Amino acid sequence: MMKGKKKFIAGTAAVAEAAMLANVDVISAYPIRPYTGLMVDLSKKVADGKLDAEFVHADSEHSQLSIVHGASASGARTMTGSAGVGVTYAFETYSPISGGRCPVQMVVADRTLDPPGDFGSEHSDVLCARDQGWIMGWAETPQEAFDNTLIYYRLGEDQRVSLPQFNCQDGYFVSHIPGEVVVPEKSQVAEFLPPYKLAKPLDPRKPYGHGPQIFSDQGPALQLQRAIVMNQAKEIIPEVLSDFNKVFGRKYDSYIENYNPNDADVCLFVNGAHSQTVRYAIANLKAQGVNVALCRIRFVRPWATEEIAEVLSQYKAVGVVETNNSFGVAGQAGVFTPEVAATLYSLPENKRPMLMSFMAGLSGEVIRLNDIYFMAKKLVQAADRKKIEKPVYWIGFEEN
Amino acid sequence: MADSKTTSQVKEVTIWASGVIQDAEGRDTVNCIAAAASKEGKYVQAFDNYIDLPDRVNVPVRKYARISSEEIQEKYLYENEHPNMVVVVEPSLIKGFNILRGMLKGGMLVVNTGKEPEELLKFLPNKELLAAVATIDASKVAEALVDDFMDIEGAAAGVLGRGIGAALAGAVAKVSGYFGLESLKEVVQNTDAAEKGFNNVKIKIL
Amino acid sequence: MSLPNISKEKQLPEGCIVDSPTTEQDHMTTGGWRVLRSVIDYGKCTKCKTCWISCPDAAIKVDENGDVNINLKYCKGCGICASVCPVGAIARIPELDFEDVSVYRELPF
Numbered sequence: 001m002m003k004g005k006k007k008f009i010a011g012t013a014a015v016a017e018a019a020m021l022a023n024v025d026v027i028s029a030y031p032i033r034p035y036t037g038l039m040v041d042l043s044k045k046v047a048d049g050k051l052d053a054e055f056v057h058a059d060s061e062h063s064q065l066s067i068v069h070g071a072s073a074s075g076a077r078t079m080t081g082s083a084g085v086g087v088t089y090a091f092e093t094y095s096p097i098s099g100g101r102c103p104v105q106m107v108v109a110d111r112t113l114d115p116p117g118d119f120g121s122e123h124s125d126v127l128c129a130r131d132q133g134w135i136m137g138w139a140e141t142p143q144e145a146f147d148n149t150l151i152y153y154r155l156g157e158d159q160r161v162s163l164p165q166f167n168c169q170d171g172y173f174v175s176h177i178p179g180e181v182v183v184p185e186k187s188q189v190a191e192f193l194p195p196y197k198l199a200k201p202l203d204p205r206k207p208y209g210h211g212p213q214i215f216s217d218q219g220p221a222l223q224l225q226r227a228i229v230m231n232q233a234k235e236i237i238p239e240v241l242s243d244f245n246k247v248f249g250r251k252y253d254s255y256i257e258n259y260n261p262n263d264a265d266v267c268l269f270v271n272g273a274h275s276q277t278v279r280y281a282i283a284n285l286k287a288q289g290v291n292v293a294l295c296r297i298r299f300v301r302p303w304a305t306e307e308i309a310e311v312l313s314q315y316k317a318v319g320v321v322e323t324n325n326s327f328g329v330a331g332q333a334g335v336f337t338p339e340v341a342a343t344l345y346s347l348p349e350n351k352r353p354m355l356m357s358f359m360a361g362l363s364g365e366v367i368r369l370n371d372i373y374f375m376a377k378k379l380v381q382a383a384d385r386k387k388i389e390k391p392v393y394w395i396g397f398e399e400n
Numbered sequence: 401m402a403d404s405k406t407t408s409q410v411k412e413v414t415i416w417a418s419g420v421i422q423d424a425e426g427r428d429t430v431n432c433i434a435a436a437a438s439k440e441g442k443y444v445q446a447f448d449n450y451i452d453l454p455d456r457v458n459v460p461v462r463k464y465a466r467i468s469s470e471e472i473q474e475k476y477l478y479e480n481e482h483p484n485m486v487v488v489v490e491p492s493l494i495k496g497f498n499i500l501r502g503m504l505k506g507g508m509l510v511v512n513t514g515k516e517p518e519e520l521l522k523f524l525p526n527k528e529l530l531a532a533v534a535t536i537d538a539s540k541v542a543e544a545l546v547d548d549f550m551d552i553e554g555a556a557a558g559v560l561g562r563g564i565g566a567a568l569a570g571a572v573a574k575v576s577g578y579f580g581l582e583s584l585k586e587v588v589q590n591t592d593a594a595e596k597g598f599n600n601v602k603i604k605i606l
Numbered sequence: 607m608s609l610p611n612i613s614k615e616k617q618l619p620e621g622c623i624v625d626s627p628t629t630e631q632d633h634m635t636t637g638g639w640r641v642l643r644s645v646i647d648y649g650k651c652t653k654c655k656t657c658w659i660s661c662p663d664a665a666i667k668v669d670e671n672g673d674v675n676i677n678l679k680y681c682k683g684c685g686i687c688a689s690v691c692p693v694g695a696i697a698r699i700p701e702l703d704f705e706d707v708s709v710y711r712e713l714p715f
Contacts (some may be wrong), residue, residue, distance in 0.1 A: 008435075010447075034450075119450060161690040171478040177447045273476060280473035332607055366477055391608070397610040416639070452714060458639040458682060460714045492701040496638020500714045515702070522705065 006186035011174035014142040015107050015167065016041035018149035019367055020021035020051045021189040021288035025076035026195075028056045028067040034171035035109035039081065061086040064371045065093035065104070070166075072102035073210060075201035077153065080104065083171055084111030089126040090315040091152040097164050099226060100210050103156035103196075104164040105149070106261045109175035110272075112363050120364010121171040123271060123324040127300070127335045135165040135224055135233055136301040138272040144177040145169045147250060150193055155240050157196050166301075170273035171268035184248055190249040233340075240255035258311050260293035262286050267293040269340060271300065272362075274321065274367045281372035292376040297336075303378065307342045316383040317354040318344070319375055323361040331358030333392045356388050360395040371395050410468040413566075416499050418490040419452070419459035425544055426489055428565030430465040432594075433572055435560055437579040438469045445472060449479055460493055461602035465499050467578050483507065487568055488540075491515070495523050506531045508597040510571050510601070512538045512564070517604035527606065536571040536601040538564035542593035545586055561588025570597025630680070631713070637709030640683035642698040644676055650695035657687035657696065678708035 011015070016038055019027075027046070029039040045051040054071075057066040061082045069080035082090065087108055097104055110121040126136060135156055139145035144166070152165040169175055200208050221361070238254045245251045257278065260267070270278055274295045282292055295311060295318070312318050322334030331337040338359045344352050358375050361367045374395070382388045413433055415422050417585030427448060434446035448454070449462040464480045466472060482502050488494055491513040500507065509530055511520055514537040521527055538544075542564045561569065566588040576595075581598045585591040646657075651674070658666045659673050665680040666687060676687070688696040 008438075034418065172450045172478075176450060177475065277473070280471070284473075310659075331606055366474075369474060392607065392609075396609050397612060397616070400609075458641065460639065462714075490641065490643045493638065494710050495701060495707055496640070496711060497714060498710070501712060513702075522709070525710075568675075599708075 002089050003188065004182045007181050007183055008178050009181055010037065010140060010176050010178045011139065011142045011169045012107075012109060012176075013041050014047065014146035015149050015169075017183050018146045019079050020045050021184070021186055022150060022193055023195075024051070024053050024076065024080045025057065026054045026068060026071035028058045028064040028071075028078070028080045030058045030061055030064050030082070030086065032061070032083045032111075034111060034175045035081045035083045035107060036120075037175065038107055038109075038238060042079075045113065048088040052160060061089040062093060064107070065090040065097065068104045069093060069097050069100070069145050070202075071100055072097075072104045072197070073202045073376045075099065075203075077157070078104050079107065079311050081107035083109045083127050085114050088113065088128065090119055094129050094132035094134060094164075096211060098115070099222075100166060101162040103153075103162055103231075105152055105156065106166050108150070108168045109171040111169060111171045112204065116146065117166045118363050119171065121156070121173055121273070121323070122362060122364060123168070123170075124335070126166050126168050127324050127326075129166070130301055130335070133163065133230060135163055135299070137166070137168065137299045138297075139167075139169045140172055140273055140296065141389040142174060143181045143250075145174060145253075146181050146183070147244070147248070147252070150246055151240060151252075151274040154193050154197075154243075155233060155237065158236060158240075159197075159199060160236065161229060164234055168224055168272075173273040178258065185366075188247055192243060194205060197207035198278050204293070215396075231304050234299075234304050237302075237304075246334070247264055251387065253298055255297075255307045256311050257296040257298060258293070259296070261316065262290035262293075264293040265315055266291075266319070266376070266383050267295045267312070267315045267343065268372070268375060268379070269295045269297065269312075269318055269320045271321070271323055271398065272323065274323065277367055277369060278372055281376065283370050285373060285376055290373075290380055292379060302338060303343075305346060308340075312340070312344060312353060313347050313351045315353045317356065317379045317388070319379045320355070320357045321361070321367075322357055322359050326361070331357065331391065333359060337392075354382055354388050355391070357392045358393065358395055365396070367395070374398075401574050409470060410472060410483070411467050412483045413465040413467070413485045413487065413572065413576075413578070414480045414483040415463040415465075415487045415489060416493050416497070417461050418457075418465065418493070419461050420457045421455050421487050422544070423461055424457060425563055425568075426461060426463040428502065428561060428563065429487065429489070429568045429572075430463045432561045432565055432569035432588055433579070434467070434571065435466040436573070437465075437566070437584040437586040438570050439586055440579055441577070443470065445471050445475065451478065457562075458490075460490075460497055477480045485510070485572060485578075488512065489564070489568065489574060491520075494520060497578060498526070500524070500526050500529050503529045505529055505534045506536070507530045508575050510534045510568070510575055512536060512568060514540070517602055530606050532603055532605050534571060534575045534601050534603040536567060536597055538567035538571070538593075538597060541567045541596040541600065542590055559589050561590050561594060563590065564593070566593040567597030570594040570599075571601040574598045574601050575603055611640065634715070635679045635709045635711065636682050637679045638711055638714075640678075640681060640701050642683045642685065643678070643701050643704060644681065644683065644685065644688050644696050644698055646674065646676065647695045648673065650693050652693055652695075656690050656691060656692060660686050660690045662686060
C-alpha cells in the first residue's frame with residue numbers, strides 16, 4: 001500500500017506536492033519567511049503546467065485571505081498561507097470565513113511575532129486565532145505536513161463540516177530541513193480525496209447572500225450551529241484517518257498520540273516538531289532509569305476533551321511544553337496549560353494527574369536533549385514526592 | 401549528561417559561499433554530499449543556515465551537511481557547531497570571516513581556488529586547528545550554475561550535481577573519506593566533474 | 607508565583623529598543639564580502655567626486671585635501687565606482703592579492 005516515490009524534501013515543498021496532487025484551483029500568495037518556499041514551488045508548478053490553478057499574487061495577507069474566501073465560496077478548492085505577523089495581519093477575515101463555512105486551507109509555517117524581527121518558530125502566531133472556528137493542527141515531520149494537507153482538505157470539505165483549516169508546521173525545523181517524504185500517485189489521492197463540492201456556491205444564475213445583518217436574538221442559534229459543526233468535525237476525524245490508512249498505509253492517531261514505550265507514569269505534552277527530539281530523549285533516558293512518555297497533540301482544534309482526558313488520566317504527572325506566549329494568562333504559562341487544565345478538571349479528582357508547564361523553545365530556540373532530560377527529571381520527582389515543586393519552569397533560566 | 405558532540409559520531413560539513421551568485425551551488429554541494437553518504441547507508445541531513453539572509457549578492461551564506469552512522473538525535477539545530485570539514489566556495493571569504501569557528505582540533509579545509517594550499521595559510525589566524533588544507537579549482541572542471549533560484553527558502557531540490565557542486569563534493573570525498581567516489585557518481589549528473597574534483601584536489605597535510 | 611531572573615548575559619534592553627548609529631554601524635562591517643578590491647590611482651584621479659556620490663553604501667569619503675578614500679571596512683566591492691570613474695582611475699584587483707586584512711569577523715553578522 002506504500003506505493004509512491006520517496007523524496008528528500010522540506011515541509012513547504014511537501015505541502016506543494018500535496019497541493020498539486022489535490023488539484024488545488026486557486027492559490028493566493030504573499031511572501032513572508034519561512035513559508036515563502038511553498039509559494040515559490042507552487043508558482044513554478046503552475047508555470048510549468050503541472051498544476052492547473054489560478055495563482056494570484058495578493059498585495060497583503062489580508063487580501064490573500066479575502067481572495068480565497070471569495071474563490072472558495074464560488075466552489076474552488078483554495079490554498080493560501082502565511083507566517084508570524086502575516087497571520088495576525090489577516091485576523092479580521094478568520095471569523096467571516098469560518099462562519100461563512102468556506103473550507104479554505106491556510107498553510108502556516110510558524111514564526112515568532114514581532115517585536116523584534118525573529119524568524120524562529122513559535123506557535124503563538126496561529127494559536128492566537130484559536131477562537132475563530134478553524135480546524136487547527138501541527139505537523140511533526142515533512143511527511144506529516146504532506147499528509148495533513150490531504151487530510152485537512154478531506155475533513156474540511158466534508159459536507160457535514162465545511163470548515164476552514166490551519167495546516168501548521170514549525171518554521172525552519174519542518175519547513176526548511178528536508179526529510180523523507182513518500183509522495184503517492186495521483187490515483188491514490190483521487191481515491192481518498194473527492195472533488196470539492198460546495199452546497200450553496202456563489203453563482204449569478206442562482207444568487208445567495210453571505211453574511212446578512214441579523215438581530216441579537218437570532219444570533220445565539222448561529223453560534224450554537226458553529227459549535228455543533230466543530231463538534232461534528234471532531235466526530236468524523238477517526239473515519240477520515242482510517243480511510244487515509246486504507247489508501248496510503250500510514251496510520252495516525254485521531255486526537256492525541258500516546259507514545260509510551262517504557263511504561264512510564266509521567267508524560268510530556270508536546271505540540272509540533274520538538275516531539276522528534278523527545279522521542280530520542282525517551283530512549284536515552286531509559287538507560288538512566290528515568291521513564292517518561294510523549295503525548296503529542298494532533299488536533300488543537302477541535303480539542304477532543306474526553307478522549308485527551310482519558311489518555312492523560314493514565315499518568316501521575318503531565319508536563320506541558322509551551323512553545324508559545326500568552327502574557328498574563330491563567331496559570332502564567334502559555335496557551336496549552338489552561339486547556340489541559342480544563343481537560344484534566346473533567347476527570348474525577350482521584351484520577352487527575354499533577355500538572356506542570358515548561359516554557360521551552362521560545363523564539364525558535366532549539367530544545368536540546370539536555371533540556372528534555374531536565375523536564376523529565378522534574379516530572380519524575382513530582383510523581384515520587386506526590387507534589388509539584390513549582391507550576392511553571394522557564395527552560396534556560398532555571399538555576400540548575 | 402555528556403556533551404552530544406563527544407559521544408555522537410556526527411560528522412559536520414559546513415560550506416561557505418557567496419550570496420545569490422553561489423547560493424544554488426552551495427546547496428547543491430551539501431545535497432550531493434548527503435545523497436552520496438546516504439547511498440552508503442549513513443544517516444544524513446542537508447540544509448541551509450536559516451539566519452543568513454541570503455538574498456543579497458556576495459553576502460556570506462552557509463550550508464550544512466551532517467553524516468552519521470547512527471540516527472541523528474538532535475535534528476533541529478541551526479548550525480554546525482563543531483564542523484569537521486569546512487568548504488569555501490568563494491575564496492575571499494577566508495580573509496574576512498572566521499570560517500573555522502567552532503572547529504575542534506584536527507579539522508579539514510577545502511577552498512575553491514587555483515592557488516596552492518600553502519598560499520592560503522597566511523590568511524588563517526587559527527590554522528593550528530587544521531589537520532589538512534586542500535584546494536580545488538572547481539570552476540576549471542565545471543560550469544557554475546548561477547540562475548537556479550528554485551532552491552531558495554526550502555523549496556524542492558532539482559537535479560543533483562550539474563555544476564561545480566559535483567566537483568566540490570568530489571574534493572570532499574577525497575579529503576575526508578566520509579563517502580566514496582563511486583557513491584557520489586551514482587547520485588550526480590555531472591560525473592566527470594565529480595571525478596575531476598576527486599582526482600585534482602591538492603592536499604597539504606599540516 | 608514568581609518568575610525566574612534573567613542573567614546579565616541573556617538580558618536585552620527593555621522592549622528591545624537599541625541604540626542607533628549616527629555615522630557608522632560598527633556591528634555590521636561588510637568589508638568581508640569583497641571579492642575584488644577597488645584601488646584608486648591618485649595619479650589619474652581628477653577629484654571630480656563622481657565615485658563618492660555614486661557609492662551606494664556611502665563607503666567613499668572625501669578628506670580635507672579633496673582626495674577620495676575608500677572605506678575598506680564597509681566597501682563590498684560592487685565596482686560601481688570603477689565603472690563611473692570618467693578617467694578610469696579605479697582598478698578592481700582580487701582581494702586575495704592583498705595581504706592586509708581590513709575586516710575580520712567572528713560571525714557574518
